[in-house]
Amino acid sequence: MSSETILVSQLQDRHSKEAAFRSLVGQYQERLYWHIRRMVLCHEDADDVLQNTFIKVFRNIDQFKGESKLYSWMYRIATNEALSFMKKRSRIQGVSDAEIGQLMVDQLEADPYFDGEAAQLQLQRALATLPEKQRLVFNMKYFEEMKYDEISEVLETSVGALKASYHLAVKKIEGYLKKKPLE
Template sequence: MKISPDIPDEELVELAQQSESQEEAFRLIVDRYSPMLYAVIRRVLITHDDTNDALQNTLIKVWKNLGHFEGKSKLSTWMYTIALNEARSLLRRNRPERQLPIETDTYSLAETLTSDPYFDGDEAEIRLMEAIDKLPEKQRTTFELRYFEELPYAEISEITGTSVGALKANYHHATQKLYKYLGVVEDED
């Protein structure tokens, strides 16, 4: 069975839940969402190898649980939630390795980023990533989903289980901390 790549998510999920179209539908889901999931996970885990591990675990969980997906949220929201949980789980498992401060004689986030063969950012991006990494987890997650993924607060609320008001406050505090760290002066309009 050939499935159109433009098929809406709702129909794609239905096809993924039917045995005769399951594999092709899942391949389309992977093609459609892997880049976005990779980006979200990468911002949490920083390294390409850890990100790939978490992405693979995410896709395995999606495959195993797609039959139970009821469509109460968007497919992307459900998958973002799984991806963030996988990234956080990997962070907890690797926590002893990540106990070093951001800048020491032997370690810096910028060094980790620039030594990664998949990283092609410039100095500004490195400084931004360093600043984001210093944010508390809730503020960092809110900022990344809102700023980089351009998700609406309502969807972020579903993903994180946090109220929209708290998310707006997290985003505001995160941007203020980032402005301060980066030395950016906000317009007084």
């Protein structure tokens, strides 16, 4: 039995669930945080979404059937939580889903936890112009260095479609950066 299979069985056993969950959080917290942070950009928002993600994982672990890797299942939950957060934020602020990304980039400059350079900020601006799926695929492939088959499991999309999305995202980012170079 793999260590993941053992962890899942401990998570699904009411006697060992809490200790196994602490182990799960320790193992995946940082990776999920950065995945979420690249989507919502703000540290406080990423912490809130991460907390909601782990609550959902804890409540729904009994429904995990092992048809995918545990981490893929959790990434899917984290992705959905981040997307829901962004949709809710766009409704509250009265802007479109496309505009919320740009507003979040604008707020990034004031975020005390963002220590990026002008080039990183410019890349975030370029990413904010991408459609949601292209942005997700780019983040997972470029920043998280995930393989296409792993991204396919998380997003439940074919590898071919993911490769096309990544290629389009790269071209759009290059085009954006050529039109708006750093000063």
